[in-house]
Amino acid sequence: MTTTDLSDRTVELSESLSRRLDKVAKAYGATRAEAVEYLVRWALDRIESRPAIADERAQRADARNDPRLDWWRDAKFGMFIHWGLYAIPAGIWKGQEIPGIGEWIMYRARIPVAEYEQLAKQFNPVKFDAAEWVSLAKQAGQKYMVITSKHHDGFCLFHSKVTDYNVVDATPFGRDILKELADECQKQGMRLGFYYSQTQDWHHPDGDGNDWDYDPAQKDFARYLEEYVKPQVRELLTNYGPVALIWFDTPKGITAEQSESLVELVHELQPDCLVSGRVGNRLGDYASAGDNRIPAQAVEMDWETPATINDTWGYKVNDHNWKSTEDLIHKLVDIVSKGGNYLLNVGPTAEGVIPQPSVERLLAMGRWIDVNGEAVYGTRPGPIQGVDWCRSTVKPGRLFLHVFDWPTNGEIAVPAGAVDPARAYLLADPSVTLPIERYGDTLLIKGPAKAPDAIDTVIVLAET
Numbered sequence: 296m297t298t299t300d301l302s303d304r305t306v307e308l309s310e311s312l313s314r315r316l317d318k319v320a321k322a323y324g325a326t327r328a329e330a331v332e333y334l335v336r337w338a339l340d341r342i343e344s345r346p347a348i349a350d351e352r353a354q355r356a357d358a359r360n361d362p363r364l365d366w367w368r369d370a371k372f373g374m375f376i377h378w379g380l381y382a383i384p385a386g387i388w389k390g391q392e393i394p395g396i397g398e399w400i401m402y403r404a405r406i407p408v409a410e411y412e413q414l415a416k417q418f419n420p421v422k423f424d425a426a427e428w429v430s431l432a433k434q435a436g437q438k439y440m441v442i443t444s445k446h447h448d449g450f451c452l453f454h455s456k457v458t459d460y461n462v463v464d465a466t467p468f469g470r471d472i473l474k475e476l477a478d479e480c481q482k483q484g485m486r487l488g489f490y491y492s493q494t495q496d497w498h499h500p501d502g503d504g505n506d507w508d509y510d511p512a513q514k515d516f517a518r519y520l521e522e523y524v525k526p527q528v529r530e531l532l533t534n535y536g537p538v539a540l541i542w543f544d545t546p547k548g549i550t551a552e553q554s555e556s557l558v559e560l561v562h563e564l565q566p567d568c569l570v571s572g573r574v575g576n577r578l579g580d581y582a583s584a585g586d587n588r589i590p591a592q593a594v595e596m597d598w599e600t601p602a603t604i605n606d607t608w609g610y611k612v613n614d615h616n617w618k619s620t621e622d623l624i625h626k627l628v629d630i631v632s633k634g635g636n637y638l639l640n641v642g643p644t645a646e647g648v649i650p651q652p653s654v655e656r657l658l659a660m661g662r663w664i665d666v667n668g669e670a671v672y673g674t675r676p677g678p679i680q681g682v683d684w685c686r687s688t689v690k691p692g693r694l695f696l697h698v699f700d701w702p703t704n705g706e707i708a709v710p711a712g713a714v715d716p717a718r719a720y721l722l723a724d725p726s727v728t729l730p731i732e733r734y735g736d737t738l739l740i741k742g743p744a745k746a747p748d749a750i751d752t753v754i755v756l757a758e759t
Contacts, residue, residue, distance in 0.1 A: 306394075347588040347600075351546060352572040354582040354596040363567055364580060364597055366486070367540070369673040370438035371631050372664070374657075375490075375601055375640035376428070377443050377608035378472075380414040380450045382645040386611035397642060398609030401448045401497050405507045408498055415450065415465040423472065423647025425479035431649065432485060435657035436664030438672075439486040441542050441638060444473055444531055446490070446609075449498025453535075457526045460498060477535040488540035489531050493524050493557060493574070494547045503547055520553055525560055532564035540568060546575025554578045571599070581636075589626065590633055593676040599636040602626065604653050610642040617652045620659040621750045627660070627671070628697045628751055632686035634676045663750060666723050670695035670753045678713040687713075695722065696754040701746030707754065711738050716756035721747055729754065 308316065320330035358364065381398045388404045395403045401411050432440050445451045451461035453473040459465055462472050473489065480487040494516075496502025500509045501519035532538055541561050546554065554576040561570050572579030582598035584590065589600055604623065607614045618626075623639070630637045641653045664671060670688055677687025677694055684700040685707075694714045698707060711733060719729040719740050730741040746752050 345585070347584045347590040348572075348582050348594065348596075348598055349585065351575050351577060352579065352583045353577045354572060354598070355578050355580065358580045359596060361580065364569065367439070367569060367581065367636065368597060370486075371636055371671050371674075372435075372437045372627060373439040373441060373488075373599075373636060373638045374432040374435065374437045375441050375608075375638045376643065377446065377490075377610075377640055378643045379443060379446050379448060379452065379609065380411070380418055381446075381448060382610040382643060383414050383417055385645070386607070386613055392613060396609065397607040397611040397614070398443075398446050398448070400609075402504060408505070408508050411448065411498070412460070412465075415460070416467070418462070418466040418645065419468045420643070420645060420647030421468075423475075423643075425475040426483075428476065428649065429479045429483045429485050431654060431657060433483060435661040436668060436671075437639070437657075439488060439539055440476075440480065441488040441490055441540065442473065442476060444489040444491050445496075445527065447492045447495040447497055447504060447545070449496045449502065451527070453531065455527055455530055457523060457530070473531075473535055481536055486539035487535075488542055488569075489535075489538060490542040490544065491524075491528060491531065492545065493520070493528075493543045494549050495545050496523075499523060516548075517553075520549075520556075525557070528557065528560055529564060532561065532568060538565055538568050540571060540580075541574075542571045543574040543579075544571075546573060549575045551576040551578070584635070589630055590635070592680055593633040594635065596634075598634065599638050600626075600630050601638045601640065603640050604656055608640050608642055610644050610650070615652075617656065620656050620663075623656055623660055624663055624750050625699060628686050628688075628699075631671055631674060632676055632680075632688050632697065663748075667748075667751070667753050670697065670722055670755075679709060692758045694756040696740075696756060698746070698752045698754060699750075701742075701752060703744070705742040705744045707740040707742060709738050709740065709756075711736050714738070714756050715758070717759050719754055719756050722753035722755050723747060725755070 316327060316330055320327050377398050379398065381400050384400055386393055386397050386400060388400060388406065393400050393404045444453050449460060451458065453461060454463040454471045455461045463469055477487055495504040497505040499519060501515045503516065554574045555578055557574055558570050558578050561568050569580040572581060572583035582596050584598055584600040587602045604618055605614045606616045627637045641649045643649050674688035674690055677689045679685065679687040686697040688695045696709065716731065719731050721727050732739040740754060
């Protein structure tokens with residue numbers, strides 16, 4: 296390994312990557328530092344110019360009006376759970392903090408399969424309580440949950456007969472996490488979906504991604520898909536009751552035929568089970584935006600943003616960069632106002648505890664939703680788009696104006712063409728009618744001088 300300086304930190308490079316960097320610097324007559332700056336700038340420009348919803352993760356054309364999605368279109372807010380063996384090292388391997396998101400530690404640190412497997416012998420989440428997790432999601436106002444049944448590291452949180460590398464056969468815990476969560480979701484009336492990594496699998500010799508244990512030239516992905524992935528998908532959709540959705544991920548080089556065969560398998564086993572856009576090749580029942588990405592405007596498709604509360608998905612002991620409750624509520628409203636769903640992640644510890652900062656923020660979001668949920672659930676994008684100070688959502692006969700930045704004089708100006716209300720009132724207190732004045736193409740709604748809600752005051756503009 297060699298190092299290169301990036302101003303405020305030193306980054307380790309593999310020997311092969313270091314040689315490639317030196318080659319680029321030499322070709323352009325630049326120093327190593329200049330080459331790094333150029334390449335980083337180029338990469339960031341490429342990343343920032345990508346659309347929030349990549350074409351290959353878009354919704355299949357015939358799903359836009361599919362009634363099987365009606366519950367999902369109305370749900371708006373879900374809980375994502377990234378949990379697995381990676382919660383044990385929690386971002387640190389052999390005393391060294393590994394950069395990047397927690398669940399990618401095996402890949403980032405190039406941990407051999409034989410070493411990483413030993414974590415299973417330590418996985419004993421005695422504080423896991425399915426009832427508490429489902430209760431938290433309900434208190435947060437979330438309408439569905441999605442948990443990692445198998446992430447890229449290949450470890451299964453369910454009892455699979457396809458491999459013994461699973462929570463029942465390989466750990467001292469010996470209990471089927473998904474079975475307990477599925478039973479509790481049915482008991483509490485919560486829809487449950489399963490994340491499943493269909494392409495990347497760093498544990499399996501034919502799965503994509505592990506080039507330090509296995510020779511990529513020797514991999515047979517088609518065999519992996521037919522003999523490993525599909526049997527496990529069959530288990531997930533056979534042994535755990537009704538499954539709301541299968542959340543595939545990182546399609547990478549999967550072919551259209553292979554993606555289609557997975558969609559067909561899911562619909563054959565459970566016709567009402569939805570398939571995320573990350574099955575690839577524009578074949579998902581709904582589109583999937585990039586991680587933490589939100590489109591700039593309303594999108595004419597059904598879509599979802601998966602997002603983190605801090606910087607990682609899987610638990611990392613040193614990641615304390617928690618988003619504020621205000622930021623999270625604004626993101627929820629922003630996404631809903633553009634026609635999307637917000638799938639917000641928690642990363643439980645190795646003991647099975649959802650970190651307290653996540654709990655606090657989810658409960659705070661739930662308190663806001665308790666008051667303002669009518670302007671979120673079951674709504675569609677409103678006509679006022681592209682302004683910083685507010686967002687809008689609609690239901691028949693009502694427009695909900697979400698005011699993020701309350702004016703100091705309490706006067707809210709909106710385009711008259713967007714809505715023609717008979718009355719305006721605060722959603723939090725419908726008894727308080729707000730005066731409306733018309734000035735040409737502008738409606739002036741007169742509210743109190745101080746924002747009734749410091750995060751998002753919702754004004755209802757009603758036709759009657």
